[in-house]
Amino acid sequence: MTLHRPTPSGPGPQKPLFDVAAVRAQFPILATLIHGKVPLHYLDNAATTQVPDYVLDAVRRHDATSRANVKRGVHTLAEMATDAYAAARTKMAQYLNAFDEREIIFTSGTTSAINLVANAFGATLAAGDEVIVSELEHHSNLVPWQLLKARAGIKLKAIPVTDEGRIDVAALPRLVTDRTRLIAVTHVSNVTGAITDVAAVVRAARSVGARVLLDGAQRASHGPLDVQALGVDFYAVSGHKMFGPSGVGALWGRGEILEVLPPFLGGGEMIRTVTLQESTWADVPARFEAGTPPITQAVGLGAAIDWMETIDNVAAAAHTAKLADRVLAGLRALGNRGVRVIGPANMERRVPVIAFAVDGAHPHDICQMLDSHGVALRGGHHCAQPFHERNNLAGTSRASLALYNTDADVDAFLNGLDDALSKLT
Amino acid sequence: MIDALYQKDVMRLAASAKGAGKLPTPTATVTVDNPLCGDRVTFDVVMDADKRIQEVAHTVKGCVLCQASASVIGAEAKGETAESLNAVRDTLRGMLKSGATAPTDGKWAALVAFAPVSGHKSRHECVLLPFEAVIQAAKKP
Known part of the structure; x- marks a missing residue:
């Protein structure tokens, strides 16, 4: 993947001092x-954050002035909608500090983002390969791996939790083996609020050449993220937990990993060519965005990121x-x-x-x-x-x-x- | 509104915990879970030759409404069949869903205490879960 670093998409609203009444x-x-x-x-707020006027207005403005399907039309509205959708991708890439904006895949939320990884990355795993989760996971980062276990015969292991309600990363060295392919854990617990020691997770994963996925749903509303500094491979977020609309979220994945993964869902703009018997796949991120994406919601999520940047x-x-x-x-x-x-x-x-x-x-x-x-x-x-x-x-x-x-x-x-x-x- | 939901009758029913416990030799035991909240209700029954409940006992890991509903069943289910309990549940569900007539029949009149739950859709299942468990137990071969 030739790097296409996210560039600023224009000034958002002005940044005042923090004033809770305002x-x-x-x-x-x-x-x-x-x-x-x-x-x-x-x-x-851990279930759903509320939405500021700035986002409500952006959603309404988009549907009132730029509503069209994306990528496939040449008329003016289609161009406007496509630009707005692309701008939202750029904003998310900046918020997560992605290497490249094409590493951002819009999904319907964190759950679908993790299911995407469990299916696309999961398709590269063999029976006996191991995925490590933790006892602290939201079902959305547990059930997709159980489905993969039933489908592909992987082994599912769980990191224990301390009495304080933290993922016990000290247990990781005895859990990882040369069959471990992925450690998929929450960045922040939706029950205990504990922030995971990501560095320890990454160290354990790298010691056996495994990848790391973080469920970032509970972290994303608490300020900008830096996936490069975290050193992980996949990061999943939900719009409705970061002052944006429901029905949209994002998966970030390292470009070199995404590029070699097969698609999860088929149809729409995820293809390059289609014949009656077979198809070839589009480049990322389109390969993983089958069907009409949540366009208006993504625009709203982009506005939420703009709004958060005023804080x-x-x-x-x-x-x-x-x-x-x-x-x-x-x-x-x-x-x-x-x-x-x-x-x-x-x-x-x-x-x-x-x-x-x-x-x-x-x-x-x-x-x-x-x-x-x-x-x-x-x-x-x-x-x-x-x-x-x-x-x-x-x-x-x-x-x-x-x-x-x-x-x-x-x-x-x-x-x-x-x-x-x-x-x- | 909240006082109606947690009125004295409901609190009293929950506290009385009629039928709480386990049977030494049940003919059937069924546990059901509410996937939304994790509540768990277990019913033990002893059925007679006519498929009527002879003995009943329950274990509830749930809210006040769930405990109160199980308590009514613990008090009144003896002599009932799966079919008759089904009919009671349908009446109760109707009361919760649309505010339809409460089961005023003498034996089940206590269920009228749940009428205020009608306005709280997310709590309907709390009241209905024990019925699901006891009906499944009564049906079990």
Whole structure:
């Protein structure tokens, strides 16, 4: 692949100092009154982040002025749509610091990105080859490999998790063998918020010539990424977890790997030539983008990246970490009422995704009661059943923060939890 | 709204945990999971020669609504068949889905406590899951 480095696609919106009130004013949904009476306190950002006006406007503007199918038309709208779609790819390449913008494949989200790797890269594996995941994985980074195991006879291994809720990278040297082809783990846990020691994962993989895939769904909203510095081979993200639309995400893969992989899905623009009996494949990324892609959504995701670039990430991270510290301290203070944090006790090497369990109270009941206080939490197994089984938990409740959250959100959460505990325990 | 969902009747049903536990020699045991939240309900039954439930017991790893629903079954399922429980479940589902008439029949009248769940679609399965388990257990050859 001849390098085609992503180049700046033009100035985004101007970059002000971080001001949470000014940020909140850009998210119309945050003014919602729940049940028509209590303010919304949205703490379910690990499931889906909200969307600023800048993105909403970009999505509407695209469909109002440039809507057409991409790559295949010569008329004006087709050219505009194709340019907008290409610009979104460039923005994602810049956000991830890809070597080349053609290493970005738009998908419907992280799940489809990982399934793409499990099928395309998976097609190069033989029976007995090993894929290593962890006990902390979201089902989206577990089930695709189980399907590959059933299809191709690969061996699936799992890295254990520490009691603190981190992937125990110290176990890796005894797990990797000369049959290990891939280590596929989460960059940040969607349950414990723990940030994986990626360097240790990469070291273990390289020691046996294996590749590394990171599920970046929970990391992507917390500032720009650098896949080159991470040293991994595949990285998957979802638009709806990074202030963009749902229905779009991206897979980044090293160009030299993608170039030699077979396609996953067939049809549309992924071909070079087609006869009745056989076809040849387009170059990357088109080879992996069968059918009409999520064009408008990708444009919206590009706008979300532009919007994120207006944010002072250091200040935003300090803001959310301070709020998360308050959440952690508040949960600790409720320890004598059966509350315990499931994950690291402080904000060291973690993001503000905080799961907790309550003795004698089910997460759904807690979340339902918090909803009456306007607090949006997530309860259940968070698509991480093996981790919950390991901890003998049916589920957990989870508060996950984003840069638009405030002290008022934390107050509402802690007061609501106090009320729920008094009713449920 | 939330007070209606967690009204005293529901809390009392859950706390009473009627039929909670295991049977020493069940003729059938069935466990069902709610894939959305990970809740798990296990029902043990002893069936008689007429395919009626003679003994019933349950183990619930779930929310208050799920516990309360299992408790109603624990109290009332003796003498029922898979078919009759199916009919109760259909009535209950109708109540949850469209606010249709609650099962006011004396034996199952306690189910009316779940009427406020009707407005919370994501919680319907919490109430229905124990019925799924006991019906499957009663059907098991």
